[in-house]
Amino acid sequence: MDKEISFLNEEQKQFLIDYVKTKKLEAFNKIQTEASTGYAGFEGASSEDLQLLIDEWVLIDYIDNGFVDKNTPCECGRALRYQYIVRNNKSGQIKRLGINHFEEHISLKKHVVKKIKKEFDLIDKEVSEISERTRVKWSIENVIHYIPNDYKFSTDNINRQLDMGLALSAKQVNSLMKEVNQTILSDNKAAKTFTPENIDLFNYDEPKKISTVFSLTDTQKETIRDLYNRGVKSSRVICEMLIEDKIAPSNRYSTGKPKIFPNVCVFLEEIKGN
Incomplete structure (x- = not known):
């Protein structure tokens, strides 16, 4: 190299x-x-x-x-x-x-x-x-024509890489394009849902955040929170550790992914949001 x-x-x-x-x-x-x-x-x-x-x-x-x-x-x-x-x-x-x-x-x-x-x-x-x-002076603007203002990259490394004048690989570009498209799609959905004509400005209360985690036990939640605080950030790894320690059932989808995976993902988002 x-x-x-x-x-x-x-x-x-x-x-x-x-x-x-x-x-x-x-x-x-x-x-x-x-x-x-x-x-x-x-x-x-x-x-x-x-x-x-x-x-x-x-x-x-x-x-x-x-x-x-x-x-x-x-x-x-x-x-x-x-x-x-x-x-x-x-x-x-x-x-x-x-x-x-x-x-x-x-x-x-x-x-x-x-x-x-x-x-x-x-x-x-x-x-x-x-x-x-x-x-050869590759530029991201020639590949991705629109990136939302204040877009937050999934990893700091991508941002650093671009800031120091390094190009992105095709693999990185494909991943970034998916993220940007998903962000735009989410923003468009939010814009369609919350429009001025749909809101009573005098009686409008911002929706309260409602927990969607119902099936996790207190022991599972406590263990997930402990693992997260110890630096384990991967939902999949946390699932496997819960199964290994017999804190969660080993039931899996046909893909091999644990059936508790969606609940762990939602709970981790709640932890991050607090």
């Missing part, structure tokens, strides 16, 4: 280096979570949240030296440029590995290693795409 980003300033370079690290940790731990739980669909969950659900090895750090360095060897002694640092959730043991030795040193199954390598390759390609688009 060094040659591809050599024309960027130091802030931009560091952002992309951190981006790769974050995405690889999330990818490794998402695949491990799916292998551990037997279920998919953990998009949006942080690496830290996912680590709570993994039985064995989690990725806790990633180092790119920029060159093969004897000071960052694999467990077998081979000098590495890219070193992946994993921890066993049961024993606390830490190992430092090259990507080709996941199967040999921590006994990951071949199909899991193959999937991890594929995801890592996609992340590297995405960063190359961001770099190349930045080099």
Whole structure:
């Protein structure tokens, strides 16, 4: 990646280096979570949240030296440029590995290693795409023609990325377009619902917020609130932890998503709103 980003300033370079690290940790731990739980669909969950659900090895750090360095060897002694640092959730043991030795040193199954390598390759390609688009002066205005004033991006990273003059990848653009379209759609619905002719200005009271959470028990609500306050923000991860601790039933939809998921999402929105 060094040659591809050599024309960027130091802030931009560091952002992309951190981006790769974050995405690889999330990818490794998402695949491990799916292998551990037997279920998919953990998009949006942080690496830290996912680590709570993994039985064995989690990725806790990633180092790119920029060159093969004897000071960052694999467990077998081979000098590495890219070193992946994993921890066993049961024993606390830490190992430092090259990507080709996941199967040999921590006994990951071949199909899991193959999937991890594929995801890592996609992340590297995405960063190359961001770099190349930045080099040719890509502009978001040429792709998304209308963004509402004071639009709040789903992640601060997107905002930072644009502010520092970095382009977005096609994946990021697609995600952003969906968000913007949803925001516009929601605003239009709200505008149609609350129009001046529908409101008696002399007798109008703003609607009171009514709780829509009926099926969660007090124990479940207390546990969800505790997990949220401890930093677990993913609805899906919270559901899996409730099931694992036998606080919630394990009933699932055909997609594998827990049936308690919608109620957890609504309750989390209430927590955020308070």
